Amino acid sequence: MPPLNPFPPGPTSARRGAQGLAPRALLERVRKAVDAEPLDRASAVAIAEWLERDPGRIVEPLLDAGRALGRRGHGRQITVSKNVFIPLTNLCRDRCAYCTFAKQPDDPAAHTYSLDEVRDTVRGARGAGCQEALFCLGDKPEIAYRSHRAWLDARGYATTGEYLVEACRIAFAEGIFPHTNAGVLSAQEMSALRPYNASMGLMLESVSPRLRERGQAHYYAPDKEPELRVRMTREAGALRIPFTSGILIGIGETAEERVDTLLAIRELHREHGHVQEVIVQNFHPKPGTGMSEWPRPSDELMAGTVALARLLLGPSMNLQAPPNLSPTSLDLLVRSGLNDWGGVSPVTIDFINPEAPWPELDLLRERTEAAGYTLRERLAVYPEYLLGRPDFFEPEMLARLRAAADADGYAR
Numbered sequence: 001m002p003p004l005n006p007f008p009p010g011p012t013s014a015r016r017g018a019q020g021l022a023p024r025a026l027l028e029r030v031r032k033a034v035d036a037e038p039l040d041r042a043s044a045v046a047i048a049e050w051l052e053r054d055p056g057r058i059v060e061p062l063l064d065a066g067r068a069l070g071r072r073g074h075g076r077q078i079t080v081s082k083n084v085f086i087p088l089t090n091l092c093r094d095r096c097a098y099c100t101f102a103k104q105p106d107d108p109a110a111h112t113y114s115l116d117e118v119r120d121t122v123r124g125a126r127g128a129g130c131q132e133a134l135f136c137l138g139d140k141p142e143i144a145y146r147s148h149r150a151w152l153d154a155r156g157y158a159t160t161g162e163y164l165v166e167a168c169r170i171a172f173a174e175g176i177f178p179h180t181n182a183g184v185l186s187a188q189e190m191s192a193l194r195p196y197n198a199s200m201g202l203m204l205e206s207v208s209p210r211l212r213e214r215g216q217a218h219y220y221a222p223d224k225e226p227e228l229r230v231r232m233t234r235e236a237g238a239l240r241i242p243f244t245s246g247i248l249i250g251i252g253e254t255a256e257e258r259v260d261t262l263l264a265i266r267e268l269h270r271e272h273g274h275v276q277e278v279i280v281q282n283f284h285p286k287p288g289t290g291m292s293e294w295p296r297p298s299d300e301l302m303a304g305t306v307a308l309a310r311l312l313l314g315p316s317m318n319l320q321a322p323p324n325l326s327p328t329s330l331d332l333l334v335r336s337g338l339n340d341w342g343g344v345s346p347v348t349i350d351f352i353n354p355e356a357p358w359p360e361l362d363l364l365r366e367r368t369e370a371a372g373y374t375l376r377e378r379l380a381v382y383p384e385y386l387l388g389r390p391d392f393f394e395p396e397m398l399a400r401l402r403a404a405a406d407a408d409g410y411a412r
Contacts, residue, residue, distance in 0.1 A: 026050065026058075030065045033311040041263060044312055048255035051308070055300035059307075066307025066337030073315030074339035078368050079378040079410070082361070083132035083343035084125030084176070087351040088113050088167055089160065091148050092138025094183075094221035097290035098251060098283060101352050102138050105147045112151065118167045121348075122174045128347045131404060131411055132179055132198075132380040133171045135164065136352065139183030139223040161189040168196040177401065179343075179380040181244070184223045187235040194241060195394045198380040198401060199276060201244025202236075204229050207264045208257040217251040217291065230264065237272025240392045242385045246279030246320075249305055250297040258305065262312045269317075274392070276382050277318040277340060280306045282325050284353050299329035303336040310337030318382055323364060324356040330364075334371040340378075341368075376410055383409025 026046055033039040039047075050058045089112040092102035103110040113121070122133055142149045142160055157163040161182070168178040177198040185193070190200060207226045211218045218224035236243045245268070247261045262278075269275035282297045297305075306321050313319065320340040321333050344358045359367075368375040379401060385392050386401055387409045393401065406412050 250283030
């Protein structure tokens with residue numbers, strides 16, 4: 001690995017990072033993190049603040065460290081899941097300041113999938129070779145909208161959660177593996193979904209309650225209360241559900257809050273061993289939103305944050321960054337220590353970020369291989385859970401997953 005210290009000998013007091021740590025001292029702690037000594041919070045905060053303030057001086061040694069640790073855990077392999085994106089309903093009671101997905105009932109673009117639409121979409125996706133169905137939907141729209149409650153009632157369902165269970169059952173029966181990200185769910189709702197889901201997820205986004213204050217990104221989003229999202233993540237672990245978590249950078253959080261969010265995910269995983277992947281996702285400004293004029297995080301900040309996540313979460317964690325949100329910096333991201341590109345769909349757009357098209361899978365493979373890695377297709381659950389944690393699955397789900405996997409636990 002190249003030397004981690006880019007600074008020449010001499011005094012560093014004029015260039016001290018946060019917590020009073022000089023740059024050379026910070027980089028020495030980065031090196032020790034690669035040598036399996038965990039990065040402490042103070043050093044991580046100082047590095048995150050330095051990365052935000054002056055990425056040009058820290059990003060290269062940080063990427064070197066992230067890459068070294070990522071290779072220790074995953075070799076020269078990066079995975080991808082070929083999926084279909086099913087936005088079961090885009091009605092949502094939350095109004096995040098950066099979101100264009102959520103609609104109100106009187107919006108012409110508002111739509112809730114019928115069960116026949118779910119079945120037809122899944123059949124088309126299976127024909128295209130997709131193995132995963134990503135169910136993504138708004139949070140508890142029945143609480144906010146009488147018309148949606150009436151729509152559900154006419155079909156025999158009391159809540160969107162009940163309707164989601166049936167949609168996942170249909171998808172599973174049609175031969176595809178659901179992964180549900182439906183916002184904040186109760187333990188009872190997750191338990192009902194578990195037989196029909198290979199995995200589930202909820203982006204923690206940020207543990208900062210400050211972002212719920214007036215004028216902040218989550219002020220009109222009660223389901224973005226950090227305590228609720230932490231609780232659901234913990235309950236998913238108690239239910240033995242392979243779980244996806246992650247952070248969203250660039251929505252007004254501080255460098256310190258980014259570090260604390262990553263540390264919260266690490267502690268939640270230590271409790272139950274259920275966080276199968278962590279996503280580092282960058283904010284994308286969208287026209288018509290309250291944050292349309294906000295700057296998007298720089299490529300260096302994004303890749304450096306992935307590398308910092310690797311140093312905090314360790315070599316074995318599956319670490320992901322969405323390739324469609326960083327199309328000009330895939331090479332930089334490959335060097336950051338990630339080992340997964342997430343779900344990439346050959347049949348549907350990214351409904352959360354419709355302005356950001358998926359890369360063609362052949363192109364993604366070329367870019368990955370050009371950087372010295374191989375691209376391998378996985379299922380909606382990672383091999384270490386499929387092969388080593390059978391208690392995380394209902395018997396039928398486990399049997400179907402293993403039938404769809406090769407001897408190493410990846411997609412056939």
